[in-house]
Amino acid sequence: MSNSAAGSESLAARLDQLESRFAIIDLTTAYCHGFDNRDFDLFLSIWSEDCVWNIGPPFGSFSGHAGIREAVHDVLWPAWAESHHLSTNHLVEFQGVDDATCVCDVDCIGTLTSGPECQMVGATYSDRLQRRNGRWQIVQRDVTIHYFNAVAGTVLQAPAD
Amino acid sequence: MSNSAAGSESLAARLDQLESRFAIIDLTTAYCHGFDNRDFDLFLSIWSEDCVWNIGPPFGSFSGHAGIREAVHDVLWPAWAESHHLSTNHLVEFQGVDDATCVCDVDCIGTLTSGPECQMVGATYSDRLQRRNGRWQIVQRDVTIHYFNAVAGTVLQAPAD
Amino acid sequence: MSNSAAGSESLAARLDQLESRFAIIDLTTAYCHGFDNRDFDLFLSIWSEDCVWNIGPPFGSFSGHAGIREAVHDVLWPAWAESHHLSTNHLVEFQGVDDATCVCDVDCIGTLTSGPECQMVGATYSDRLQRRNGRWQIVQRDVTIHYFNAVAGTVLQAPAD
Numbered sequence: 001m002s003n004s005a006a007g008s009e010s011l012a013a014r015l016d017q018l019e020s021r022f023a024i025i026d027l028t029t030a031y032c033h034g035f036d037n038r039d040f041d042l043f044l045s046i047w048s049e050d051c052v053w054n055i056g057p058p059f060g061s062f063s064g065h066a067g068i069r070e071a072v073h074d075v076l077w078p079a080w081a082e083s084h085h086l087s088t089n090h091l092v093e094f095q096g097v098d099d100a101t102c103v104c105d106v107d108c109i110g111t112l113t114s115g116p117e118c119q120m121v122g123a124t125y126s127d128r129l130q131r132r133n134g135r136w137q138i139v140q141r142d143v144t145i146h147y148f149n150a151v152a153g154t155v156l157q158a159p160a161d
Numbered sequence: 162m163s164n165s166a167a168g169s170e171s172l173a174a175r176l177d178q179l180e181s182r183f184a185i186i187d188l189t190t191a192y193c194h195g196f197d198n199r200d201f202d203l204f205l206s207i208w209s210e211d212c213v214w215n216i217g218p219p220f221g222s223f224s225g226h227a228g229i230r231e232a233v234h235d236v237l238w239p240a241w242a243e244s245h246h247l248s249t250n251h252l253v254e255f256q257g258v259d260d261a262t263c264v265c266d267v268d269c270i271g272t273l274t275s276g277p278e279c280q281m282v283g284a285t286y287s288d289r290l291q292r293r294n295g296r297w298q299i300v301q302r303d304v305t306i307h308y309f310n311a312v313a314g315t316v317l318q319a320p321a322d
Numbered sequence: 323m324s325n326s327a328a329g330s331e332s333l334a335a336r337l338d339q340l341e342s343r344f345a346i347i348d349l350t351t352a353y354c355h356g357f358d359n360r361d362f363d364l365f366l367s368i369w370s371e372d373c374v375w376n377i378g379p380p381f382g383s384f385s386g387h388a389g390i391r392e393a394v395h396d397v398l399w400p401a402w403a404e405s406h407h408l409s410t411n412h413l414v415e416f417q418g419v420d421d422a423t424c425v426c427d428v429d430c431i432g433t434l435t436s437g438p439e440c441q442m443v444g445a446t447y448s449d450r451l452q453r454r455n456g457r458w459q460i461v462q463r464d465v466t467i468h469y470f471n472a473v474a475g476t477v478l479q480a481p482a483d
Contacts (some may be wrong), residue, residue, distance in 0.1 A: 014337050015175050021344060023183060023418040029250045033264065057481040058365070079369055084307055086249040086268055086284045089351045103355065107268070109283055109308075118308075119475075121429055122406045141200075143479050146406055147431075147440075152475030153313030159218040159306050176336050183343060190411045194425065245444045245468055247410040247429055266458055268429070270469075279469075314474030320379040320467050322459075 017094060023136045024102050024129055025090050032085035032106075038077060044068055048130065048137040055143045059132035082156065083110035087125075109156070117150040120145075175176075178255060184297045185263050185290055190297075193246035195268075199238060205229055209291065209298040216304045243317065244271035252307050259292040270317070278311040339416060346424050346451055347412050354407035354428075360399060366390055370452065370459040377465045397419075404478065405432035409447075419454045420453040431478070439472040 027046040034043030044065060047053070053062045055069060062071040090104040108121040128140040188207040195204030205226060208214070214223045214232060223232040250266040269282040289301040334406040349368040356365030366387060369375070375393060384393040411427040430443040444470045 011172055011333055011337060014341065015172060015179070018179055018337070018344070019175065022179070026252065029252050032250045032266065034270060035268075043397055082307065084266065084268075086266055086408065086410075088247075088249050088355045088410050089349050090349065091355060103406055105354065105358075105406065107404050107406075109268070109432070111283070120431070122478075146404065147478035148481050149477065149479040150208065151312060151473060154306035155310065156283075157310040159309050161218050172333055176333060176340070179340055183340070187413065190413050193427065194413060197427075227450065233334065243468065245427065245429075247427055249408075249410050269431070270442070292340045312473060316471065317444075317469035318471040320470050322379050 013097070016097065020094070020097075020100065020131065020136060021092050024092050024100055024127075026103075027129070027136060027138055028087045028090065028102070028104055028106075028125065028127075032087055033073070034084055035076070036083050040069075040072060043072060046138050048132065048139045051138060052140045053143075054141065056145060079112055079114070081111040081113045083108055099131045099134075102127045102129060111156050115150075116155050117152070118154045118156045119148065120151050121148045122146040174258070177258065181254050181255070181258075181261065181292065181297060185243060185253050185261055185288075186265075188288075188290070188297060188299055189248045189253075189263070189265055190250065191284065193248055194239070196233070197244050197246055201230075204233060207299050209293065209300045212299055213301045214304075215302065217306060218251045240273055241274070242272040242274045244269055252313075259298075261290045272317050277316050278303060278313070279315045279317045280309065281312050282309045283307040324356055333365065335419070338419065342416070342419075342453065342458060346414050346422055346449075349451070349458060349460055350409045350412065350424075350426055350428075350447065350449075354369075354409055357394070357398070358405050362394060367392060368460050370454065372462045373460055374462045375465075376463065378467060400437070401434055403433040403435045405430055422451045422458075424449045424451060433478050437472075438477050439474070440469065440476045440478045442473050444468040445471045465471050 030042050030046050033039065047065065047068050051064060051068065053068060055061065055071065059071070059075060062068060062157055073086050085152045087104050090102055092100055092102045094100045103124065103126050106123045106125060112119055123146060124144045126142045127138050129136055130139050189208050194200065204280060206224065207211050208234060210226055212229065214229060216222065216232065221237050223229060247268045248265050250264055253261055255261045264285065267284045268288060271280055273280055285305045285309060286302050287297050287303045290297055291300050321322045333360050352368050355361065369387065369390050371387055373390065375390060377383065377393065381397060384390060391442045403455050408429045409426050412424055414424045416422045425446065425448050428445045428447060432441050434441055435453060442457055445468060448464045451458055452461050
């Protein structure tokens with residue numbers, strides 16, 4: 001192999017990792033957009049078929065696409081009247097070209113169906129990811145909820161049309 | 162063309178798209194920094210001359226650089242005593258090398274000139290972007306404000322010098 | 323040098339800058355994760371040995387690794403019972419291949435050891451960064467705290483196990 005071809009291959013590997021970083025961050029973006037906009041197809045697309053979603057208390061743990069569907073349709077969407085997730089601080093680390101972990105922090109503002117006050121939630125997502133058939137997916141997400149409580153006396157209001 | 166030259170061109174196209182992704186995210190960063198720091202030149206630099214900024218209720222819709230100037234100088238800056246935007250969850254999609262869309266979510270904390278209480282705003286920005294003369298710009302931004310209300314009894318305070 | 327080798331070198335330089343952008347953003351991610359998780363080794367790893375951390379009022383200015391240790395162990399961790407930083411809006415600019423600046427915005431939610439109410443902090447970090455021995459580090463961080471106050475009547479609560 002000539003030097004320049006070898007150089008191109010090495011560049012291609014580095015480029016692939018950068019693209020993978022964006023693709024991995026995009027998974028959590030799709031999680032936020034999918035969940036908040038109640039776009040279940042988008043939300044489901046980020047999870048591998050053998051995924052595990054450990055939400056922890058008070059929600060529990062869910063497995064596979066059937067588990068994702070149950071968590072979202074039977075537990076979470078019924079509990080939230082509206083939600084607005086913001087994800088930041090993504091730390092992506094690669095264990096191989098098709099294996100990675102990502103830790104990110106999330107803020108969620110919303111309203112529960114059970115009451116009028118605005119809720120504030122702070123959480124950390126610790127993810128294990130794999131690329132299969134050319135597509136990055138979340139294989140396991142462990143959620144740590146740091147706080148989940150009302151903002152006293154505050155009610156979310158959209159501007160009037 | 163030799164294989165390695167062809168490989169370089171393909172790598173160059175992928176690299177260009179990664180650079181474009183950062184450039185597109187940077188536009189919303191400049192939007193936040195420019196608006197919050199009252200740096201109008203920075204704020205204006207992100208908009209194409211034929212741009213449309215649909216802020217929606219209660220603010221309205223604005224067109225072109227004259228519209229941006231009016232919205233910012235006559236409507237928004239007079240309304241806000243201070244503002245602090247945080248942008249996240251950027252989903253960038255390319256329709257061509259010079260055409261893209263981006264959806265992101267924004268949280269804004271601030272104080273209106275009309276009253277002392279801290280305001281909290283949650284919004285989604287849906288953008289159409291084009292690269293013209295080598296520079297990415299926002300051609301259209303549609304804003305959906307999810308909530309815009311006071312944080313009850315809370316007043317923003319900076320530390321004393 | 324052949325054209326394709328020259329092309330590869332130019333691609334390598336652009337790739338290096340993209341990797342540097344991620345590495346620079348990762349420094350603030352490590353700052354947030356390190357500080358909030360009380361992982362001092364992670365927190366310290368982002369600072370150059372000759373660093374300056376101008377936190378400003380009410381905390382002051384700190385220099386070098388000894389200063390970082392003092393600020394964190396003697397001042398900040400004792401003051402916070404818990405903290406949750408979210409960093410966004412990173413504007414990275416390069417002055418050379420090994421020199422950059424970055425401005426980002428940060429939101430922090432937490433509880434002080436001095437009282438029960440949730441605190442909200444909004445700040446901007448203005449950083450000077452250098453790559454030394456192949457590793458990006460923060461040489462100087464100037465913090466501007468826009469607000470730092472309680473969320474009236476609100477107390478952070480984690481879900482019960």
